[in-house]
Amino acid sequence: MNETPTPAASAxxxxxxxxxxxxxxxRGRLAVESDVSDVAAALAGPEPGFVLVDTRSxxxxxxxxxxxxxxxxxxxxxxxxxxxxxxxxxVVVYCWGPGCxxxxxxxxxxxxxxxPVKEMLGGFEYWVREGFVxxxxxxxxxxxxxxxTNVAPAGLAGGPVVDPGIACAC
Numbered sequence: 001m002n003e004t005p006t007p008a009a010s011a012x013x014x015x016x017x018x019x020x021x022x023x024x025x026x027r028g029r030l031a032v033e034s035d036v037s038d039v040a041a042a043l044a045g046p047e048p049g050f051v052l053v054d055t056r057s058x059x060x061x062x063x064x065x066x067x068x069x070x071x072x073x074x075x076x077x078x079x080x081x082x083x084x085x086x087x088x089x090x091v092v093v094y095c096w097g098p099g100c101x102x103x104x105x106x107x108x109x110x111x112x113x114x115x116p117v118k119e120m121l122g123g124f125e126y127w128v129r130e131g132f133v134x135x136x137x138x139x140x141x142x143x144x145x146x147x148x149t150n151v152a153p154a155g156l157a158g159g160p161v162v163d164p165g166i167a168c169a170c
Contacts, residue, residue, distance in 0.1 A: 032107065034118045036127045039092055043068055050090040055106035056124065060096060066127055067135045069094075074102050077109040090116040097125030 017025065042048040043066075052069040054061055061071045072080060074095070085091065091110045095102030103119045110117040120127075128134055131145030 032118055033121050034092060036120060036122050036130055036132065039066075039094075039120050040127075040130075040132050050092050050118075051085050052120075053085075053091055053093045053106065053110075054124070055093050055095050055102050060124075062137065064124065064128070064134045064136045064141065066094070066124065067133060067140065072106075074106040074109065077106055078113070081110065081113055081115075085115070087114060088116075090118075092118045092120050094120040094123045094127070097123040 016022075039052065042050070043052065052066060054065050054069040054071050055074040055077070056071075057073055058071075065071070070084065072084060093103045093106040093110065095106065098121065100123065103123060107117045107119045122129075124134070126149060128143050129146040129149045131143060133140050133142045135141070
């Protein structure tokens with residue numbers, strides 16, 4: 001039987017959480033975060049079970065958005081959410097992309113209003129980069145999937161596709 005050798009100590013692990021603490025941390029993140037592939041899969045079903053909210057500016061919304069999303073910019077959530085989204089309705093929020101914390105701030109606003117909420121990691125940028133259909137004033141559009149963010153149609157490195165419905169290689 002081959003055993004994996006124990007690696008030498010690394011400075012990277014000088015300060016590391018105990019496995020139980022790490023599990024609690026990552027379980028907590030999964031409770032408040034989702035990725036674009038999981039959101040797309042839920043939206044493709046008969047009833048997603050949440051309202052998708054685009055929290056970007058009016059100009060960003062006009063450039064493109066996830067089909068079915070409602071537009072409610074982050075700074076207007078506290079004033080307008082109650083009239084647009086029934087109390088207690090689960091919400092998924094997104095902003096531009098991973099370099100923006102607008103969705104994080106919006107998620108906090110919805111949580112303070114009593115909504116179960118998740119942030120869509122990657123935002124609109126990764127929605128488009130992963131090749132999902134998006135909406136513009138001219139209608140629906142789609143960009144080819146970025147091979148660095150998604151499994152290419154022929155699979156990674158040209159290999160076979162196990163399930164063409166899977167949008168993430170994770």
